[in-house]
Amino acid sequence: MKCDICNKPAVVHEVTVKNGVTKEIHLCKEHAEEAGVAMPTHQPINQLLTQFVMSQGGQSSESSRKSCPGCGTTFSQFRQTGTLGCPECYDAFEEQLAPLIERAQNGATHHRGKVPKRAGDSLDRTVIIRQLTKELDQAVTAEQYERAAELRDRLRHIDETPASPQITKQAKRKAKRPPKKD
């Protein structure tokens, strides 16, 4: 796709509906800036992703097949969309994400802002629930029913600990949710 104004390749593609009339805009970087058309939100990360894929060469195929245990998203899917599948993706792809985030975030590597008031216990609980759920799945797959029953009890116990009913609901949901397959 070429720029509407010159012959350079267009990097900004926009379909706007104005007063019921659909208008398509394709602009190169220079003309987009000149027209004041903002780059799409995910442009920077997508650009970084492309650079990343190119620099990785052949070895990227193996790591891009790896999928997130929480939602089943693969790294190559993230590369296509620029968005992750679930919060656990940050753990699953930490190694590949870290350099990308660092570049997208002007060199920053760690959060320095506010921490949720209850972060301490909610984080622990999330981690424990995740671990127990994983073990429970394994036990069920291996047909170790006694072990599975014991794990279920422990999960139930954790569910009862949180302070707010809303959290209980979310935590239970988490424990019950089967991993998504593609």
Added chain:
Amino acid sequence: MEFASKGSWLSEGGPEADVVMSCRVRAARNLVGFPFVARASDAERHELVHIAKQVVLDSELGQEMIWVDLAKATSRDRQLLVERHLISRHLAEADMPRAVAVSEDETLSIMINEEDHLRMQLIAPGFRLAELVEQIEKVDETLEQKTDFAFSSRWGYLTACPTNVGTGIRLSVMMHLPALKLTNEIERVRRAAKDLHLAVRGYYGEGSESAGDFYQISNQVTLGQSESELLEEFVQVVLPRVIDYEHQSRKILVERNTNLLDDRVHRALAVLRSARLLGAEEAMKHLSRVRLGIHLRRLQDVQLDVINRLLLQIQPGHLQLHIGADLSPDRLREARANVVRKALR
């Protein structure tokens, strides 16, 4: 949905209002235990709307919040919410279960199932970023009492796109920079913004054109800097610099280009007072120049609040609300010219 055609806060002034139209603070949050919106099933998205509704309405904020189910709202109402900067165009046009909670004074909105599960936003006229940052913290803490947000000690608040991770906080300032535009100095702002890792966008944010010399400046970096450091950078460095550029350009116009300035502002007012058909962009452009003329005391018989209100009233959704019907593009242009002529008579 009750949307009076009363001017919302947008018609008010506020500190540094000659250059700073409005400030906005947005925080992106996701609920623990769910995939991000794009990855969630429709059932999960429904559940997210349901949970968010409980969380918001049961919280201390609940009393003053109006809940709008966007999947059921008419496209005209959604357009109105976009024009009032209460929801994003992305959320208005999405095809999935989604909602927004709006405070009665229209300063706080909480979008559900935008790119992230929750996007809470505060907006106010003039240069009031510090107040807004303080308020958004309170909103965040209030909601946090009712739910768990996805957070990691390394990455901070976890968001669907890694460009928002960390604080999840986006500060945006809508600036009116007509003199920089007239003197072709707007590139200076763009370059300065780029050096500071800021994004410069149009009137409606992402993917919109900068109609009428209104520019939205926002931070691009959300990681590695605390909320107060980010705020300080905006309040101490970024905004004063841009405000100063614009003031310098205005001074040059008044001192050295009086004729050009007077021609532009009087011509703009004449068009607005006599046009029978007005396109949105054309109207924005002329209103912008009249606004400049008022601030530089080149125009005496026009009130600033009238212009500020018109900037909102000329938008398609507001015109349709005013007329009470969906309008074709031609009828919109006619209605817009009528509204403007009447207000400036």
